Structure formats: C-alpha cells, structure tokens
Amino acid sequence: MKKLLFILTAAIMFAGCSGQQKKDATAEEKNQKEESTPKIELANFNEKAGNYVDEIVAVNGIVDHVCKHGGKKLLLVSDEADLHVTSDERFSDDLMGSEVEVEGIVRELRIDEAYCIKMEEDNIASHKTGETDESLYERKQRQIEQYRDSMKTANVDHLSFYSLEYVAHNTIK
C-alpha cells in the first residue's frame, strides 16, 4: 500500500512539473514567433492561404462554435468568411463568441480528378456493403459532381480547400 501511494505521488509530481515546462516553453516560443508570423485577414484567407501552405499564420475572427463531438474543431467567422481550425487538443467551450487571434499551420486539401475517382469508388463500395444508406450515398455522389462541375467551370484541374491546424491563440478583449 505504501509503495502504491509513493508511486502515485511521484507520478503526480512528475506530471505537474512536465506540464509547467511545456507551458513555459509555449509562452517563450510564442514571444519569439509573434513578430514574424504573417497575419491574414479572414476575409482574404482562401485567396492568400495558397502562399502559406504548411507555414504558420495568424488569423483574427469570432469563434462561432466549438465542435460538440470532441471539441477539437472550431469555426472562426467574420462578416465576410469563415474558417475551420483543427487541433490535437480540445478547445474550451468558453471560446464560443469570443474574438480571437489564432496562430496555426495552413493545411491544404487538394481535390482533383484522381481524388474524385477514389471518392466515388469508396462511396460505391461502402454503399454495396451496406455501410452507407441511400441518402448518404446520393449526397456524396452529388458532392463529387459538384467538385467536377466547379473544376470545369473554373477551367482548373484541381480545387484547393484550406484549413488551419491550431498552434496557439490570444483572446482579443
């Protein structure tokens, strides 16, 4: 029993110390990066994000909501645009309705004909095995068609959708 208590106390102390170290390192890193991080207006994010793929940028916006399934996604909004921010750790629900500056890594989802073909094959396969119902199957098929139509209309061979992978944030008062 004494051994067990000793191990637990040591584990809690170790966890406490390592947590503090991480916090301090993050604050220090933040100070160093603050000046060099490019800022993008949320309204121009989709236009400019292509120049910063896999790089850290800062974006201002209001947190519309935090995903209720796990809390690891949030939607940043403004009058002109919105942006999904994803994280490995859970966002606090208290952020909802707050204006924040989020620093994150720009990620690109590139959709081209190969992506559409793969998506179509997966959709047909999962429908055949009964994993997806008729309405979900139809919805996905329509989505694929929309991607193809958009590429045709814009006369491009791919579409790019951008999101932000969370690094840090500041709440703006």
Next chain:
Amino acid sequence: MHRDIGFFFIGTSLIYGLSGIALNHLSDWNPNYSVEVQEFNTSLNLKKSPVIEKNILELMDEINYKGEYKKHYYPDKSTIKIFLDGGSSVLVNLDRGYGKAEFLKKRPVFYSVNYLHYNPNDWWMWFSDIFAGALILFAITSLFMVRGKKGIAGRGGVYAALGIIIPILFLLLH
C-alpha cells in the same frame, strides 16, 4: 493490488461510466448543456450602424437577458448572430424582426465528466491510459481471486464466457 488500485480508480470508473451513458445518447440530447429556446419579434434596428452595440443591449433588455453580450457578426445580409456569455446566442432576421435565442446552461456533473471523457490534454490521456491498463489488470487478477465453485472453474467461468460471447455474437450478427 486488485483491491487498492480498485479503490483508487472508483472516481475514474464513475467518470467513464456516467459520460459513457451520456455520450451514447448524443442523438437524443445535448449531454453538456441544457438548452432553452426563446422566440421573439423586435422592431429594433440591428443592421450595421455606429449604434449597433447600444441596440443589441436594448434587445437584451427586451428579451430579459441578464448576462453579458460578447460579440456579433452578420452571417449573411439579412441575419445577425449575437454571442452571449456561456455559449448562448441570438439569431435575428433583420428583414422580418423575427428572432430566436438559445440560452445554454452547463449540466453540472455531465459537462465535467464528458469533458474528461473526450481526452482534453496529454496529461489526462496518460492518466486514462493507466486507468485502461488497470481495467485489464482487474480482468486478469479477477480470474484468480475466488477459488472453487464460485470461481473461474465454476459459476464465475460461466459469467466470464457469457461476457465474451455477447460481444462476439454482436459482431457476427450485426
């Protein structure tokens, strides 16, 4: 060991048991918040203007909201979304003056246990891994705790077999 570790993890077992039930029924209820919806009509001008914040505060009085206004934005030309504290919000159609307020209130116990269930950070991830390891340990040590007719060689063995057969049957039949 089974006994001492068992005592230690009573709290954690309750956390995962309660949140497990709550999150299993996500489609039936909001396990984190109770939601009160209020519909209303207003003649206040909530379109973009230098006095918009003053008008929003007047609206808060109209709908009898005593909390704090946080921010607002316009999702489209005819809608304003107003954020209040605690995750509550108000949507107003600017053309018709029709509005809908959603007042959220955290469910005292469920909010906290669900928060932990969703693995909020690395620290909790490691702690819950240890808890999961302890559950495996409990399962193994329980095999040797009771001897004789009530142990694994008798009635206990029948229960153990049933507990294994049920999930296997589910996997086969589903």
